[in-house]
Amino acid sequence: MTDVLLRDGRPWGLGGPADILVRGGLIERVGEAVDAPGARVVDLGGALVLPGLVDAHCHLDKTLYGGPWVPHSAGDSLAGRIGNDLARRAELGVPSVERVTALLRTMIAYGTTHVRTHTDIDPGVGLRGVEAVREAAEGLPIDVTQVAFPQHGLLTNPGTAELLEEALKSGVEAVGGLDPAGIDRDPVRHLDLVFGLAERYGARLDLHLHDGGTLGAWQLELIAERAKALGPAAGRVTVSHAYALGEIDEAHADRLAHALAEAGVVVATAAVYSYPVPPVRRLRAAGVTVACGHDGIRDLWGPYGSGDMLERAMHLAYRSTFRSDDDIALALEAATYGGARALGLSGYGLSPGDRADLVAVPASGPGEAVVVHPGRTLVMKDGVVLHN
Amino acid sequence: MTDVLLRDGRPWGLGGPADILVRGGLIERVGEAVDAPGARVVDLGGALVLPGLVDAHCHLDKTLYGGPWVPHSAGDSLAGRIGNDLARRAELGVPSVERVTALLRTMIAYGTTHVRTHTDIDPGVGLRGVEAVREAAEGLPIDVTQVAFPQHGLLTNPGTAELLEEALKSGVEAVGGLDPAGIDRDPVRHLDLVFGLAERYGARLDLHLHDGGTLGAWQLELIAERAKALGPAAGRVTVSHAYALGEIDEAHADRLAHALAEAGVVVATAAVYSYPVPPVRRLRAAGVTVACGHDGIRDLWGPYGSGDMLERAMHLAYRSTFRSDDDIALALEAATYGGARALGLSGYGLSPGDRADLVAVPASGPGEAVVVHPGRTLVMKDGVVLHN
Numbered sequence: 053m054t055d056v057l058l059r060d061g062r063p064w065g066l067g068g069p070a071d072i073l074v075r076g077g078l079i080e081r082v083g084e085a086v087d088a089p090g091a092r093v094v095d096l097g098g099a100l101v102l103p104g105l106v107d108a109h110c111h112l113d114k115t116l117y118g119g120p121w122v123p124h125s126a127g128d129s130l131a132g133r134i135g136n137d138l139a140r141r142a143e144l145g146v147p148s149v150e151r152v153t154a155l156l157r158t159m160i161a162y163g164t165t166h167v168r169t170h171t172d173i174d175p176g177v178g179l180r181g182v183e184a185v186r187e188a189a190e191g192l193p194i195d196v197t198q199v200a201f202p203q204h205g206l207l208t209n210p211g212t213a214e215l216l217e218e219a220l221k222s223g224v225e226a227v228g229g230l231d232p233a234g235i236d237r238d239p240v241r242h243l244d245l246v247f248g249l250a251e252r253y254g255a256r257l258d259l260h261l262h263d264g265g266t267l268g269a270w271q272l273e274l275i276a277e278r279a280k281a282l283g284p285a286a287g288r289v290t291v292s293h294a295y296a297l298g299e300i301d302e303a304h305a306d307r308l309a310h311a312l313a314e315a316g317v318v319v320a321t322a323a324v325y326s327y328p329v330p331p332v333r334r335l336r337a338a339g340v341t342v343a344c345g346h347d348g349i350r351d352l353w354g355p356y357g358s359g360d361m362l363e364r365a366m367h368l369a370y371r372s373t374f375r376s377d378d379d380i381a382l383a384l385e386a387a388t389y390g391g392a393r394a395l396g397l398s399g400y401g402l403s404p405g406d407r408a409d410l411v412a413v414p415a416s417g418p419g420e421a422v423v424v425h426p427g428r429t430l431v432m433k434d435g436v437v438l439h440n
Numbered sequence: 441m442t443d444v445l446l447r448d449g450r451p452w453g454l455g456g457p458a459d460i461l462v463r464g465g466l467i468e469r470v471g472e473a474v475d476a477p478g479a480r481v482v483d484l485g486g487a488l489v490l491p492g493l494v495d496a497h498c499h500l501d502k503t504l505y506g507g508p509w510v511p512h513s514a515g516d517s518l519a520g521r522i523g524n525d526l527a528r529r530a531e532l533g534v535p536s537v538e539r540v541t542a543l544l545r546t547m548i549a550y551g552t553t554h555v556r557t558h559t560d561i562d563p564g565v566g567l568r569g570v571e572a573v574r575e576a577a578e579g580l581p582i583d584v585t586q587v588a589f590p591q592h593g594l595l596t597n598p599g600t601a602e603l604l605e606e607a608l609k610s611g612v613e614a615v616g617g618l619d620p621a622g623i624d625r626d627p628v629r630h631l632d633l634v635f636g637l638a639e640r641y642g643a644r645l646d647l648h649l650h651d652g653g654t655l656g657a658w659q660l661e662l663i664a665e666r667a668k669a670l671g672p673a674a675g676r677v678t679v680s681h682a683y684a685l686g687e688i689d690e691a692h693a694d695r696l697a698h699a700l701a702e703a704g705v706v707v708a709t710a711a712v713y714s715y716p717v718p719p720v721r722r723l724r725a726a727g728v729t730v731a732c733g734h735d736g737i738r739d740l741w742g743p744y745g746s747g748d749m750l751e752r753a754m755h756l757a758y759r760s761t762f763r764s765d766d767d768i769a770l771a772l773e774a775a776t777y778g779g780a781r782a783l784g785l786s787g788y789g790l791s792p793g794d795r796a797d798l799v800a801v802p803a804s805g806p807g808e809a810v811v812v813h814p815g816r817t818l819v820m821k822d823g824v825v826l827h828n
Contacts, residue, residue: 121808124763325761326717354763355811356754366744373713375512375742420509423743 053077055091056437058430061101061412063402064384069098074408077435081404094440096412099429100421102384103401104165104409105361106391109258109292109320109345112169112188112196113147113181117350117359118154124355130235130262134204137352138176146352147172147181152188155349158359160194161439163411163431167194168258168345168395170201170228170292173219175211182219193433197395199258201228206245207236213245220253229259232271239271247278250288256396257282258290258320264328268296272308272317279315286316287341287393294319297335298328305331309338318394321386322347323368324356332372332382343394344368344386361387362413362425369422377419384418408435441465443479444825446818449489449800451790452772457486462796465823469792482828484800487817488809490772491789492553492797493749494779497646497680497708497733500557500576500584501535501569505738505747506542512743518623518650522592525740526564534740535560535569540576543737546747548582549827551799551819555582556646556733556783558589558616558680561607563599570607581821585783587646589616594633595624601633608641617647620659627659635666638676644784645670646678646708652716656684660696660705667703674704675729675781682707685723686716693719697726706782709774710735711756712744720760720770731782732756732774749775750801750813757810765807772806796823 058072063082071086072079114137116122122144126136141147159167171181182198189196200219202212206229216227227249232242250257259275261268272291279289291312297305297319312319312335320343323329332342346364349357357364362384369383392400399407412430415421431439446460451470459474460467502525504510510532514524529535547555559569570586577584588607590600594617604615615637620630638645647663649656660679667677679700685693685707700707700723708731711717720730734752737745745752750772757771780788787795800818803809819827 121804123765123805123807126763128761128763324758326759329714355768355807356758358812370712370744371714373516375514375516377511380743416509417511419511419743424746 053435055088056432056435057086057088057091057093058101059093059095060098061096062098063101064418065402072101072410074432074435077408079402079404079406079408082402094430094437096429097414099412100415100417101402101410101412102421103388103392103406104411104433105163105387106166106343106395107159107164107345107361108168108343108391108394109322109347110167110169111348111351112152112155112167112185113171114351114353115151115155115349116144116146117151117158119151126352133353138204140352141177144352147177147184149184149187152185153192155359156188156192156194156196160192160431161428162360162362163428164361165194165409165433166391166395166397167196168199168226169196170199170258170260172203173200173212173215174202174204174209175215178215179219179222182222182224193436193438197225199226199228200224202230205236206230207238207242216249220249220255226256226258229257231261231263233267234263239274243274243278247282251282256288256290258292260292261294261296264295264299266300268294269300269304269308272296273311276311276315276317279317287318287396288316290318290320290343290394292320293327294321294330295328297330302334305334306338309335309340313339318343318390320345320394321368322364323371329368329371332368332386333379336382341390341393342382342386343391344383345391360425362422365422366425377417380422381418384422409433441823443476444820444823445474445476445479445481446489447481447483448486449484450486451489452806453790460489462820462823465796467790467792467794467796470790482818482825484817485802487800488803488805489790489798489800490809491776491780491794492799492821493551493775494554494731494783495547495552495733495749496556496731496779496782497710497735498555498557499736499739500540500543500555500573501559502739502741503539503543503737504532504534505539505546507539514740521741526592528740529565532740535565535572537572537575540573541580543747544576544580544582544584548580548819549816550748550750551816552749553582553797553821554779554783554785555584556587556614557584558587558646558648560591561588561600561603562590562592562597563603566603567607567610570610570612581824581826585613587614587616588612590618593624594618594630595626604637608637608643614644614646617645619649619651621655622651627662631662631666635670639670644676644678646680648680649682649684652683652687654688656682657688657692657696660684661699664699664703664705667705675706675784676704678706678708678731678782680708681715682709682718683716685718690722693722694726697723697728701727706731708733708782709756710752711759717756717759720756720774721767724770729778729781730770730774731779732771733779748813750810753810754813765805768810769806772810797821
């Protein structure tokens with residue numbers, strides 16, 4: 053593996069221009085006028101250098117990406133979308149290794165180096181989604197981990213719990229959940245079940261929580277209590293969407309934020325449509341890790357999404373009414389370091405010894421990188437230049 | 441002027457492929473296998489053909505577009521942004537003919553053929569913004585009309601009313617207003633003043649209304665009453681933003697929608713940040729014209745915005761939680777026909793006799809055009825191919 057010397061980059065957070073020497077897939081040195089005889093030299097022309105982008109919440113298995121446009125065919129209700137999904141996925145060949153591969157290639161081109169994807173598991177589809185995602189990801193320069201996701205109900209869909217367990221046995225890294233109250237109708241048993249699976253299999257846990265208002269807020273309390281009991285591994289438990297945090301009053305949100313921080317619970321958001329967005333600044337101030345993901349991309353649930361995590365961070369910043377560079381940087385943090393904490397990555401960052409998963413953008417700083425999300429100057433995975 | 445034959449386009453709404461013959465700046469014929477000896481032939485390769493995009497609400501005079509990134513420097517409050525604007529515009533050379541020109545060139549490249557821009561007028565800046573926009577637009581292939589806009593207060597900013605009148609005398613096409621209650625403190629006198637100016641100068645009227653809830657809704661009633669009294673010219677009065685329509689209950693919004701429709705009042709929205717979005721589907725169902733615009737682009741009020749009206753329509757569709765192609769088409773309608781009605785354009789459209797202001801995109805239909813907002817296949821203004 054050839055050494056690579058990245059000349060004249062501006063590593064995010066360092067404050068000035070620097071060269072980055074990459075050796076054996078790792079960052080070897082960061083500094084001024086680094087000398088590296090024999091290394092391949094790539095001139096970054098002053099581009100901003102970020103650690104690889106992390107999509108901490110997507111649904112690769114559902115995607116229709118790369119095929120012809122499929123007009124959205126579900127009604128406006130959540131129940132309508134679930135029914136439409138079940139009715140049409142077979143007809144459209146979902147899950148499809150080809151479609152997932154096409155989407156992963158686009159994500160790679162945009163500089164995403166790590167993905168956590170929620171893969172549907174139910175008696176109808178079994179583990180076919182898990183297998184399709186594994187097959188697509190295999191050999192591609194991107195790290196994909198999966199969440200065994202009971203999209204069509206857990207307690208309400210007999211046979212699903214056993215399949216989740218089977219998925220974990222097969223090596224799926226995390227177990228999921230879905231609106232323990234609003235959809236699955238029995239929050240305590242639902243949470244006990246998924247936390248039990250996470251404990252037994254040493255798995256991470258990432259729960260979808262769309263339930264809003266006080267119902268959602270109360271479930272966040274239940275989750276924080278169980279996460280605390282699960283042990284000290286901060287970041288092991290993630291709550292995705294958590295619309296309730298964007299709906300309750302600020303004092304209530306603050307109390308919950310402190311409880312989530314104490315329990316090490318991550319909040320992942322995609323800032324989709326007009327749904328409430330958790331208060332990122334408030335959560336960060338309380339010490340809560342915030343991660344960002346795309347949610348669905350061109351699937352039966354909705355036609356939107358590009359695969360570009362800088363664009364997704366723009367949506368998060370925009371919906372958060374972030375105007376200053378410092379605020380917008382919080383959205384970028386969610387799409388990088390925050391996601392890395394959610395996924396439990398080690399060796400993630402821009403310091404010597406970190407894995408050389410890097411993306412460079414022609415931008416003056418995080419504000420411009422997120423707002424403009426320009427084409428990438430460089431994408432590097434494990435020390436290999438994929439695009440420049 | 442050479443005739444142009446656009447081969448193999450799919451004009452929006454026609455349902456199938458067609459050729460479009462352009463002669464003397466107008467659409468001469470639309471049909472299958474059009475024969476046009478001597479015409480320049482442009483193959484559209486099956487691209488969707490739209491009438492030129494209409495940005496019905498922007499702020500060209502404020503823009504910092506095309507220059508280096510300027511980190512946002514105002515606080516979170518509206519008063520903070522107003523103060524910051526006044527303090528920093530001179531330092532940053534706003535208004536700037538160069539910056540406005542750079543932004544207009546980008547808008548043109550994206551296929552925008554008509555713009556209505558709200559130009560700040562106050563005793564500090566006088567009519568310099570109006571002159572800068574005129575100078576920038578002169579000679580560019582895009583139609584720019586202005587609204588004399590009292591950004592820094594009307595009744596509360598002595599001397600502004602006289603300057604608005606001076607602007608109208610100089611040929612500015614429309615008069616503006618700004619939160620007659622919330623900012624200008626005297627809604628009745630404010631509205632009487634601007635409606636009076638519109639009547640005296642035969643001008644159009646476009647009022648910013650951020651005031652929310654019942655305060656905003658009540659002002660919409662006042663505006664509808666005055667628009668009705670002003671006469672039958674549908675589309676002469678526009679209310680921009682109209683956040684209140686997205687906040688009040690559905691029955692109230694319906695009543696207001698019918699009043700606005702009856703008075704021919706247009707609602708213009710940009711779907712910015714997390715601010716409420718007027719209910720587009722509900723408004724259209726009641727017969728209200730809905731227009732779409734960018735609002736500010738890279739200025740002291742906020743760093744966002746690209747100049748691409750298809751991307752802006754995406755934001756409107758996304759915030760409206762539009763998933764089906766039919767719904768998304770409402771956002772595209774706002775960025776085309778709706779804007780054209782707001783601006784009072786004649787000869788706008790895709791029929792023989794209409795002006796040949798056209799944009800083509802490689803998309804299967806309005807859904808894909810808005811969601812993906814891909815690079816343009818063709819941009820044509822007054823029959824001249826600007827880009828293909």
